[in-house]
Amino acid sequence: MEKVRVEDAVGMVLCHDITEIVPGKFKGRAFAKGHVIQEEDIEKLLDLGKRHIYVWDLSKGYVHENDAALRMVQAAAGENIVFSEVKEGKIELRAACDGVLKINLDTLYAVNSDDEICFATIHGNKQVTKGKLLAATRVIPLAVKEEVLERFEKACKESKTPLVEVKPFRPAKIGVVTTGSEIVSGRIADQFGPVLEKKAAEVGATIMGQVFPGDEPEAITQAILDFLAQGADMVQVTGGMSVDPDDMTPSAIRACADEVVTYGTPVLPGAMFMLAYVQGKPVVGLPGCVMYAKRTVFDLAVPRLLTGEKLTRRDFVLMAHGGQCQNCPVCTYPDCGFGQ
Template identity: 50%
Template sequence: MKVVPVEEAIGLVLCHDLTKIVPGEFHGVAFKKGHIILEEDIPKMLDMGKKNIYVWEMKEGILHENEAGERMARVVAGERIIFTEPTEGKVNLSAECKGLLKVNFNALEKINMIDEAMVATMHTDIVVDKGTVVAATRIIPLFIDEAKIQQIDNICKEEGPIVWVASLKAMKVGIITTGSEVYSGRITDKFGPVIRKKIDEVGSKVIKQIIVSDSEDMIVDAINELLSMGAEMIVVTGGMSVDPDDVTPAGIKKAGAKIISYGAPVLPGAMFLMAYMGNVPVLGLPGCVMYNKRTVFDLMLPKIVAGERIKREDITKLGHGGLCTNCSVCNFPTCGFGKW
């Protein structure tokens, strides 16, 4: 560091805090270490009795925390991500719109292995609203070797951005409600309203709900009817256990669907079924979806409306974090459920 007259310090970096004292009014830091001195700062510093100040001697190949934080933000930000101006080296990255947050966590770990730099994110695969802060960057010291920031640039060039938001598609959804007790009118359907609410939450629309008895053939006919109406997703509720009259999995299979997984390492939701009729996802939902606030359905639905084709490994990996603890106050998705 070096000492310079205050009038000659414009554009230089302050290397220590400057304290201001106004008896009875203020006592604290007026200018923080690392502050880049502006022209309008000069009169204020002179008023504080500062004729000379200590500043950092900038060297080629060394970056100030603000420049480093902004450069990191630019390369880690993907589609539908915006970021703030740096404040004391920290840059916040936010969702430009509502959608499914995606995090390239393998590349993220590589970045955080680089000494003196860091990127922190929210969990991948959660729905975020417009304006939600989803990540932040900064360096640990006040200055950093530019070569380290270049390493981050290279990682992102090779492996893509670290965070982005996948837009949610407005899908046409068909519901099939199974159960002789509902079909006969003995009890009122309480499953449909729950599904409709969750479909609405992700910006999609239910085009029709069909109530059928515990019959494989009726399930087949209902699936075909919904497909003919242009359904882009079919949700089949009830009849997912191993009781003899629970025929939903058999009906879905009989309709010609390819079963991706029957069963999921998630509680609530172990009896979940994932299948496809061509490109149309068919979901078999266990009864817990009707009465538990959050279940496997809340983990899979956003991925589907974000355009992802679900694979078996997408379901099997849910075991780590797949146990809902039924908190008295539910903070999903900002909790551990479904996170790994």
């Protein structure tokens, strides 16, 4: 910040508000802090009694807050991100489509380690809808040194993934395999189907069919393979997912799996969730809570899978922090602490 003569301040950034008082008529702001002094402003400033003002000199390696915010957004934004016009030095980033928000936490923490940078986001790895506010950024001072922005841009450029992006949902066909002799015999009605239809619609997917093979592991395995042969992008298997001796679903999934990522998660509701890959496609075993609880591990994992992300056991381990649903009377997911 420098104190300079008004006549020498053209092109510099005003560091403070300048008030105008007209007795009996007006008292208010004539020039706002952050204003870039123009040639035509000089006479007005002199009329206000300002012969010297405090400014940032943009000719000495400083960048105005508005220009700085734009450069940071351009460096940080990945796919499917739109951003607002700059307002008072701040730009907002929003989702350009429905999908799953991905935040590169290493990069986020690195850029915010500079005390002149503010880049704030919501939590990642959650489902977002088009237009959702995801993040906002600005610099702290009214003008920032060029080297600060260069550090920001370098951190984003060297990152393996963008600081912020939205992975869109892929059009997906889902096969549902509902196990249980009590269902196939007609003793009780299936209640999983309607729930999964609704959840599929939330992410732009379709249920291509639902079958009821009973409890025989071989029949369950064959039902999974049949759906994959018909072009399913995912198979969801319901029922028989507990550790009871007569629950055969996990072993039936294992019988055809190329890889079992997890059977069991540190998420409640949803501890008995299973993820395997069969012929490169995700097959999920769904515990009973998915049928009746508002939100479960299903809502943390399946949307990510439907963007094409390949989840690992570590992804599920990380869900432990925030993995306890509060079962609120009015569910606000994903705008809550579940899964964060």
